[in-house]
Amino acid sequence: MRRPAQTSRAAGAPARGAEQSESSEKKLFVDFLLDKNLKLTRQREAVVDEIFGGSGHFEAEEIVQRLKLNRSRVSRATVYRTLELLLECKLVERLELGGTGSYYEHVHPGEHHDHLICTQCGNVIEFHNEKLENMQAEICNNFDFQETHHSLRIFGLCSKCGQIPQ
Amino acid sequence: MRRPAQTSRAAGAPARGAEQSESSEKKLFVDFLLDKNLKLTRQREAVVDEIFGGSGHFEAEEIVQRLKLNRSRVSRATVYRTLELLLECKLVERLELGGTGSYYEHVHPGEHHDHLICTQCGNVIEFHNEKLENMQAEICNNFDFQETHHSLRIFGLCSKCGQIPQ
DNA sequence: ATTGAATATGAGACTAAATCTCAATTATAA
DNA sequence: TTATAATTGAGATTTAGTCTCATATTCAAT
Ligand SMILES: [Mn+2]
Ligand SMILES: [Mn+2]
Ligand SMILES: [Zn+2]
Ligand SMILES: [Zn+2]
Numbered sequence: 001m002r003r004p005a006q007t008s009r010a011a012g013a014p015a016r017g018a019e020q021s022e023s024s025e026k027k028l029f030v031d032f033l034l035d036k037n038l039k040l041t042r043q044r045e046a047v048v049d050e051i052f053g054g055s056g057h058f059e060a061e062e063i064v065q066r067l068k069l070n071r072s073r074v075s076r077a078t079v080y081r082t083l084e085l086l087l088e089c090k091l092v093e094r095l096e097l098g099g100t101g102s103y104y105e106h107v108h109p110g111e112h113h114d115h116l117i118c119t120q121c122g123n124v125i126e127f128h129n130e131k132l133e134n135m136q137a138e139i140c141n142n143f144d145f146q147e148t149h150h151s152l153r154i155f156g157l158c159s160k161c162g163q164i165p166q
Numbered sequence: 167m168r169r170p171a172q173t174s175r176a177a178g179a180p181a182r183g184a185e186q187s188e189s190s191e192k193k194l195f196v197d198f199l200l201d202k203n204l205k206l207t208r209q210r211e212a213v214v215d216e217i218f219g220g221s222g223h224f225e226a227e228e229i230v231q232r233l234k235l236n237r238s239r240v241s242r243a244t245v246y247r248t249l250e251l252l253l254e255c256k257l258v259e260r261l262e263l264g265g266t267g268s269y270y271e272h273v274h275p276g277e278h279h280d281h282l283i284c285t286q287c288g289n290v291i292e293f294h295n296e297k298l299e300n301m302q303a304e305i306c307n308n309f310d311f312q313e314t315h316h317s318l319r320i321f322g323l324c325s326k327c328g329q330i331p332q
Numbered sequence: 333a334t335t336g337a338a339t340a341t342g343a344g345a346c347t348a349a350a351t352c353t354c355a356a357t358t359a360t361a362a
Numbered sequence: 363t364t365a366t367a368a369t370t371g372a373g374a375t376t377t378a379g380t381c382t383c384a385t386a387t388t389c390a391a392t
Contacts, residue, residue, distance in 0.1 A: 037367085037368080038368075038369090039358090041358085041359090043369080043370070043371095044369095059349095060349085060350080061349085073371095074370090074371090075371045075372075077350095077371065077373095078369080078370060080349095080350065081369090081370090100348070100349070116309055116311050118311075127309070129301065131301060132301050132305070135295065135298050135301065136320060139295055139320075140282070140320060143282055143291055143293070143324075143325065144324075144325035145282050145291070145322055145323070145325065145328070146323040146328045147321070148285065148321050148322040148323070149322070150319060150320040151317075152302075152316065152317070153318075154302060154305075154306060154311070154313050155313070155314050156311055157311070157312040158309075158310075158311055159309065159310035162310065203339080204339075205339070205340075205388065207340065207387080207388090209341070209342095210340090226378085226379080239342095240341090241341065241342045241343075242342085242343095243341075243379095244340080244341060244342075246378095246380075247340090247341090266378075267377075268378085
């Protein structure tokens, strides 16, 4: 399985205009930092700018490299530390796509999607289905389980790869 | 989060008597091996016996250790290699419970369940919901996606941990 | 039985991702 | 200023898992 980490955005998981969200989400992050007596440093800002400015699924090391090329130098340790903070305040999610390491993605508050992962070509399709979400909530309810988050990954062959019989 | 890897079996994901299944599933494995011109060696047999004899979620290293204590010595490499084979023929599934490494579990052919994972105490609850499964199939259908397998993990606080407000 | 080819194993080297350490730096408040 | 807390980066360390390769085993064909 290749890992090109391509991402298809499905109807139902629409792209949000980056204009409004980027700055307001950055504010959410800053508030989160202030709340914990943490500072918005040059390095942290570079990391969030890079992440909020881009799109799709990415690896931690990718951010290190992109920053190295484009703007300021930020150490791997700081990138990981900043990702940890972004996870904590729910502006970033971690995802395991079946390979070795973790991928991350920028999440817009209140939005959520799950993933179809092609094990042949690495294509990742995002989808959202409210009925499915509701059923999950019902299941949690039945078990008196207080969900914080979930991850549904469906592995298989995308439409393109399914044509060619294996 | 502790990692005691306790497992609660929910109604709807009932335990199957080990009597009948264990031997017949072992036969499935042997047939699978023969089919690929692989041999049922002393070591491979020790690994499957250990796995099919036990229950719940376990780590690879756990199998190495259990075998070291109880019966034959099998190298880590061979345990990993045998797990790979068991995954391939679908008698074992790999699962990521949020910690560092992977867990595995023995799966009975045709059965399937998903997991509620308590991030507080590590308790893992298994559940199965046919309606949910059907909806997933429908989604795959919509995307012309041929599913091979999926993994739904719901993280949060179990009934016990949810009582004590964090 | 002997041989030869294919298959399997184990010890330990190796890898990759992520975390940790700690000395040096920077921010903030008194 | 000075003290305190927060932050950083370089590189060491950890961990889970994979890989290598010399040796051993299996099995079918003589
Ligand atoms: Mn996504
Ligand atoms: Mn399970
Ligand atoms: Zn594909
Ligand atoms: Zn719990």
